[in-house]
Amino acid sequence: MRITHSYIALLILLFSCFHSSLKAQDTNKKITIVLAAIHHQRLDYGAQKLKLALQQVGYVVTIQQNTQAISGNAIFVGLLNDPVIKKALVKRYPDSVKFPGKEGFIINSVNDVTIVAGADNSGALYGCLELAARVKGAHDLAAKLEITDQPEMVLRGTCIGVQKPALLPGRGTYEYPYTPENFPWFYDKALWLRYLDSLAENRMNSLYLWSGHPFASLVKVKEYPYAVEVDDATFKKNEEIYRFLASEADKRGIWLIQGFYNIIVSKPFAEKNNLKTQDRNRHIVPIIADYTRKSIAAFVQKYPNVGLLITLGEAMEGVGQDDIDWFTKTIIPGVKDGLKALGRTDEPPIVLRAHDTDAPEVMKYAKPLYKNLYTEAKYNGEALTTYEPHGPWADLHRKLSSIGTVQIENVHIMANLEPFRYGSADFIQKCVQAMHHIYGANGLHLYPQASYWDWPYTADNTGGQRLLQMDRDWIWYKAWSRYAWNSNRGRDGEITYWAGQLAARYGCNETHGKDILAAYEQSGEIAPELLRRFGITDGNRQTMTLGMLMSQLVNPEKYGLFTLLYNSEGPVGEMMSEYAEKEWKHQPHIGETPVKVIDSVIMQGRKAVEAIDRASAQITKDKAEFGRLKNDIYCYNALANSYAYKAKAALWVLRYKYSDNIADLEKALPELQTSLDYFKQLVNLTKDTYLYANSMQTKQRKIPVGGNDAKMKTWVELLPVYQKELDNFKRNIDSVKSPQAAAKKAIRIALTNGQTVIKTKGIQVYKLSNGQQVFSDTTVVVKNVAAELQNLQAFKLVKADQLKNGSSLSFTNAKPVKVLVGFFNEKDAKYLPEPQLETDASANDYGQADVKIANAIQVEGLPPVNVHTYSFKAGTNTLTLGKGACLILGIVNDDAYIPVYDAGLSNMGNIKDLRWLFN
Structure with a gap:
């Protein structure tokens, strides 16, 4: 200078x-x-x-x-x-x-x-x-x-999703063009300046914009002029606001990073070339690779100081050679093409997400080609669960941290926190320390605390102008940024600091500021503990604050149990089923048990309420917001108790799995009633104060119930579900007591073939029954099959071809149909994995996410088979599946009744299906 x-x-x-x-x-x-x-x-x-x-x-x-x-x-x-x-x-x-x-x-x-x-x-x-x-x-x-x-972390950033709670008509997941109609806030310069000022005040140095395919809203590619998704006037607005944003961010020391998913193309491009905008099972197509490379080059040429965040997953096959080729032969060359056009040699940073891809393997091939690389992975999945991560997920983070580039920790979605306020400084500080000491990471990428899909608004129902996330959740941003700068601050000093911050905000003395902090920190343990010990998944397909069904607590494996939640994203401990089995067998328990969490969350809820009540009378500033915070603390208390008593009931039901003693079911009944009473409290606390619980309001939301068409997003809507669950349980206990119960068996009605014309040439068919060969190139045969599936017309596929290329079946149907697909119940690269919404946003596009009949078929020498169904409208259709062995078991009419249960055709231990007790 x-x-x-x-x-x-x-x-x-x-x-x-x-x-x-x-x-x-x-x-x-x-x-x-x-x-x-x-x-x-x-x-x-x-x-x-x-x-x-x-x-x-x-x-x-x-x-x-x-x-x-x-x-x-x-x-x-x-x-x-x-x-x-x-x-x-x-x-x-x-x-x-x-x-x-x-x-x-x-x-x-x-x-x-x-x-x-x-x-x-x-x-x-x-x-x-x-x-x-x-x-x-x-x-x-x-x-x-x-x-x-000076800061400890090299990168400290937040993100904004340029996305919406619901899908746009005719579009897939993440497909949202940048337009004033879709995102009016995107063009609000005053709002941007407020937000950027808040980032600078918190010493954040990066801002990520998340989108599926932003290029068609921001650049024009000479060879593909038809690919642009917005009109000329909007395109000019986008250019102007994007340059403004990049410039204002740089003024505040903030690096702007544009994220995108792969492989997604613009809708006009797809329609022009008779392609889908995204297809997880589609391999790399030359015209798509060329379009994407040229789009990236045009973007880099236009915005050379903007970084790129790459997701090699969800819209690609997942782990595989395509990921490596796409990153090294399309994305990196596209960036280099843009730099070459500018005559520049300095490389803008590229961040590779370790999501649905083998990031260490991809980086091995990318590092020789490009130097300014970073990696990123979700800290606790799509939730906040622990500051004691371990297991295979911790191993991945450590591996990424050791390859010679900076590893960034992504605090992602917070599906278990929304919509309530969260401000546990102690929990957050320990998480950042874990990022350093357990993961070896040195960067933070922070999501909004709640309502990611509804930016910039919160879910609060204020009866008027909606609250902004940056205002309501100030303590969330301030705490994470404070500890990203320096995580090694003494606890006593931090209590004083935060008490002072809260006292100043609410106009009370430091003593009552400490009370507010105590309420935040006591309530701040509840959601993490509940999810890591009772949940189905860390993903946003579960909205934890809406509760869970008893069947999900007692048979979580039937709902796509995401095992990383238990083997990585919490302290060492036991699942409900493990605890019940050890209790029955009088075996010692290990680590954090369900009973410990039950006791813990009840105590934390009570202490949080006591603390917020102590401060209430002394508040002199921003009383309206304090009232909303107080209500949230009461919500956490009701939530904690509702879960705790439901978990107590579930433990009695799980004991019945071993004892066959009706008395165990009867002991569960009052616990379940108490749980429902607390849930009613939660309904009353939220019915006038919240617009919704979950901001992702699509069919991807599955737990506790499906969230199609923005339904089942409030506690009022869930109350009849839980009331019916209790009523069913009472009725089924009575039926077990009846003299006829022991002899009674459910009537299983065999499914019949739907009317279809198969278009796939050369495919063999067979009648699904014992002794039938299931693959045309192996000799393995069916040993046993559930009654519903007997004699369906199944399709005999070539296993070797499945492993190399995946599976497909084309057909024409005059009426809507379901295709029954059998997945081998074992995690191994040779088997097609079951649909998993945590890594594949399209995993429920055909209603295929849930297991319909578990352990439905036994095949000689192979794992048991779970049946999922794929629904298709009338017309000519193609079922396309990824690489790995699976079974296509038949096609039935879409309105055919398929019971949801466990057929028990497995060599595993006690897998008794208890869901019937609540249906």
């Missing part, structure tokens, strides 16, 4: 004088902020924020870049590599001066002259913001200051 002679002379004069003339004018509280003649806009921004803080406490402030007379105190803002600033600091620290690293700063005040010196432009900005915060806190500029600071 070039420094003018006049600037140097001015510095020397001020650093060597006795300042007697300045002291004489102290009463006027005049102060001058001095910048070098040539400086980055981040220093302008920092100086303006510092000026505002000083003015608010009574100073008369001038910002100047020349040698005109200075009247009053002086603050010099610059860089540590400025020779004069460096010399002055060495003089002020005669023993030694340790200059901070990247984004760090030094603040030094002596004799009315303050130096704010950054290791770089961002460091100088943060130094100004730190000094401004201290001025606000002390209501004056301290006479003497010696501060040196």
